[in-house]
Amino acid sequence: xxxxxxxxxxxxxxxxxxxxxxxxxxxxxxxxxxxxxxxxxxxxxxxxxxxxxxxxxxxxxxxxxxxxxxxxxxxxxxxxxxxxxxxxxxxxxxxxxxxxxxxxxxxxxxxxxxxxxxxxxxxxxxxxxxxxxxxxxxxxxxxxxxxxxxxxxxxxxxxxxxxxxxxxxxxxxxxxxxxxxxxxxxxxxxxxxxxxxxxxxxxxxxxxxxxxxxxxxxxxxxxxxxxxxxxxxxxxxxxxxxxxxxxxxxxxxxxxxxxxxxxxxxxxxxxxxxxxxxxxxxxxxxxxxxxxxxxxx
Amino acid sequence: xxxxxxxxxxxxxxxxxxxxxxxxxxxxxxxxxxxxxxxxxxxxxxxxxxxxxxxxxxxxxxxxxxxxxxxxxxxxxxxxxxxxxxxxxxxxxxxxxxxxxxxxxxxxxxxxxxxxxxxxxxxxxxxxxxxxxxxxxxxxxxxxxxxxxxxxxxxxxxxxxxxxxxxxxxxxxxxxxxxxxxxxxxxxxxxxxxxxxxxxxxxxxxxxxxxxxxxxxxxxxxxxxxxxxxxxxxxxxxxxxxxxxxxxxxxxxxxxxxxxxxxxxxxxxxxxxxxxxxxxxxxxxxxxxxxxxxxxx
Numbered sequence: 001x002x003x004x005x006x007x008x009x010x011x012x013x014x015x016x017x018x019x020x021x022x023x024x025x026x027x028x029x030x031x032x033x034x035x036x037x038x039x040x041x042x043x044x045x046x047x048x049x050x051x052x053x054x055x056x057x058x059x060x061x062x063x064x065x066x067x068x069x070x071x072x073x074x075x076x077x078x079x080x081x082x083x084x085x086x087x088x089x090x091x092x093x094x095x096x097x098x099x100x101x102x103x104x105x106x107x108x109x110x111x112x113x114x115x116x117x118x119x120x121x122x123x124x125x126x127x128x129x130x131x132x133x134x135x136x137x138x139x140x141x142x143x144x145x146x147x148x149x150x151x152x153x154x155x156x157x158x159x160x161x162x163x164x165x166x167x168x169x170x171x172x173x174x175x176x177x178x179x180x181x182x183x184x185x186x187x188x189x190x191x192x193x194x195x196x197x198x199x200x201x202x203x204x205x206x207x208x209x210x211x212x213x214x215x216x217x218x219x220x221x222x223x224x225x226x227x228x229x230x231x232x233x234x235x236x237x238x239x240x241x242x243x244x245x246x247x248x249x250x251x252x253x254x255x256x257x258x259x260x261x262x263x264x265x266x267x268x269x270x271x272x273x274x275x276x277x278x279x280x281x282x283x284x285x286x287x288x289x290x291x292x293x294x295x296x297x
Numbered sequence: 298x299x300x301x302x303x304x305x306x307x308x309x310x311x312x313x314x315x316x317x318x319x320x321x322x323x324x325x326x327x328x329x330x331x332x333x334x335x336x337x338x339x340x341x342x343x344x345x346x347x348x349x350x351x352x353x354x355x356x357x358x359x360x361x362x363x364x365x366x367x368x369x370x371x372x373x374x375x376x377x378x379x380x381x382x383x384x385x386x387x388x389x390x391x392x393x394x395x396x397x398x399x400x401x402x403x404x405x406x407x408x409x410x411x412x413x414x415x416x417x418x419x420x421x422x423x424x425x426x427x428x429x430x431x432x433x434x435x436x437x438x439x440x441x442x443x444x445x446x447x448x449x450x451x452x453x454x455x456x457x458x459x460x461x462x463x464x465x466x467x468x469x470x471x472x473x474x475x476x477x478x479x480x481x482x483x484x485x486x487x488x489x490x491x492x493x494x495x496x497x498x499x500x501x502x503x504x505x506x507x508x509x510x511x512x513x514x515x516x517x518x519x520x521x522x523x524x525x526x527x528x529x530x531x532x533x534x535x536x537x538x539x540x541x542x543x544x545x546x547x548x549x550x551x552x553x554x555x556x557x558x559x560x561x562x563x564x565x566x567x568x569x570x571x572x573x574x575x576x577x578x579x580x581x582x583x584x585x586x587x588x589x590x591x592x593x594x
Contacts, residue, residue: 020438024509026370026494027334029436037324040379040415040427047418073323082337084381084425118337121344123420128381130337130427139326141317197323212321 001093003119009093013100014107014114028115035135039070045124056095058176060102067131068110068180069250073197075140075189076133078112083129086122110182140195145213147277149193149255152269154184156227157202158239161246168233178250185252187267191260200247203288207281219273219283298390300416306390310397311404311411325412332432336367342421353392355473357399364428365407365477366547370494372437372486373430375409380426383419407479437492442510444574446490446552449566451481453524454499455536458543465530475547482549484564488557497544500585504578506550516570516580
């Protein structure tokens with residue numbers, strides 16, 4: 001099947017608008033939009049996934065999920081996305097449709113519309129998505145954290161990284177099927193000063209917030225949330241390490257004034273520390289040193 | 298140098314707005330926009346270019362040029378773009394800055410602003426861009442061609458494909474450094490019924506127009522424009538073949554009512570045939586058969 005046939009089969013997995021609002025012309029044509037957020041992120045075979053551990057549906061799901069997580073971190077509501085596919089010779093229509101199904105199920109759940117894309121040959125399977133969201137009100141920025149803000153995360157940490165290291169079905173699933181925390185972001189945003197999604201590990205992503213906000217942070221190791229199943233699988237010391245320095249949890253990290261603690265806790269936010277005026281990242285009073293988390297290269 | 302250092306060096310090649318309007322947060326934040334066009338296209342090493350024939354500057358130029366050409370085909374004016382980079386271990390800061398320079402020179406010329414991107418490891422150098430343009434008035438669609446319309450192209454054809462096949466510096470340059478025909482599109486658009494950019498060869502891209510418009514087309518081989526240097530390099534028979542079935546010329550194909558012939562000719566458009574009510578693609582009265590052009594897989 002040639003390029004055009006493959007594109008047709010992939011697009012058929014999605015609820016698309018007729019061209020030119022959807023795929024089919026040189027560009028997609030969009031009506032006027034209010035303020036928007038745009039992000040782009042790629043999944044590359046044997047870098048971000050292997051076919052031994054991911055189904056084609058998982059690959060489609062995760063490629064969109066990691067991008068939606070970036071929208072969540074800004075407080076934006078998903079609107080449209082494009083998909084550029086790099087396909088090796090052994091990925092044909094059948095496999096591509098499985099990728100499409102994994103992706104479209106998640107797209108539908110969050111109201112994101114496929115508007116266009118591209119297919120090319122490639123030595124390994126590659127998915128590069130660009131995703132756009134509507135912004136109602138001000139964006140949640142990395143640069144908004146203030147000394148005295150409490151630091152919260154929107155879910156337990158470390159499972160996705162542990163899922164790469166140990167054989168445990170639930171942890172593996174956390175690796176393959178992250179859920180973008182869009183609903184949490186939509187409800188928490190009125191009370192929040194700063195936000196980022198935890199894609200590279202708590203320590204590294206918190207450091208991004210600290211740098212952008214010109215502040216420091218103090219973490220309390222006893223508060224860093226790890227799930228019971230992660231504790232059972234790897235013990236407390238490794239669980240904390242995965243939570244701090246692992247990556248790909250795709251929960252949100254937010255900072256908010258202490259007076260909003262109860263509101264945020266009621267939304268499921270878990271307090272892990274406090275923003276300080278003193279530069280640097282500390283845990284239980286000691287400076288965090290060494291590589292902070294995952295880098296993509 | 299790690300991911301974050303590489304991103305900084307690449308971004309420094311461009312005129313970017315401070316975050317969050319430019320790169321640096323989870324998403325770029327854009328103000329309200331009027332109607333827009335969006336496209337995405339990728340260049341993959343050893344599929345679309347080799348390092349033996351392309352400089353890093355060429356690679357950066359071409360990755361943006363092929364996307365800008367899609368905007369030209371819609372009659373849109375470039376506004377912003379994102380760049381997702383897949384970098385093999387031997388592409389470091391020095392090479393990346395060369396890619397950035399090639400890309401930013403073209404971006405500046407056409408008023409396109411880098412707003413964000415992504416860097417990941419990859420076995421081979423890959424650039425996936427998503428580009429957006431502002432649309433003033435109606436878009437130029439593939440589906441607008443009408444029987445009796447004349448078919449024009451905005452420049453000579455076949456050089457880029459010939460540049461892959463023969464050793465000739467000028468033809469090689471046409472391969473490496475396509476110019477998006479944005480200025481032509483902006484001036485021609487009031488008179489045009491349909492448009493597409495010629496990325497896959499005249500025959501195949503004309504067929505896309507015919508399918509979308511539910512019409513046929515008659516080409517006149519004596520009018521298909523080929524440059525004197527292409528004729529000198531490969532002779533008339535191969536020149537016509539490269540023009541028809543080669544690809545990557547990135548000129549525009551437009552159709553327009555015969556009464557606008559002089560206006561379009563004055564803008565540099567070159568007449569190559571006529572749209573017919575009868576389905577199918579014909580040249581000099583005979584049906585065009587065989588593979589029509591380049592497919593990307």
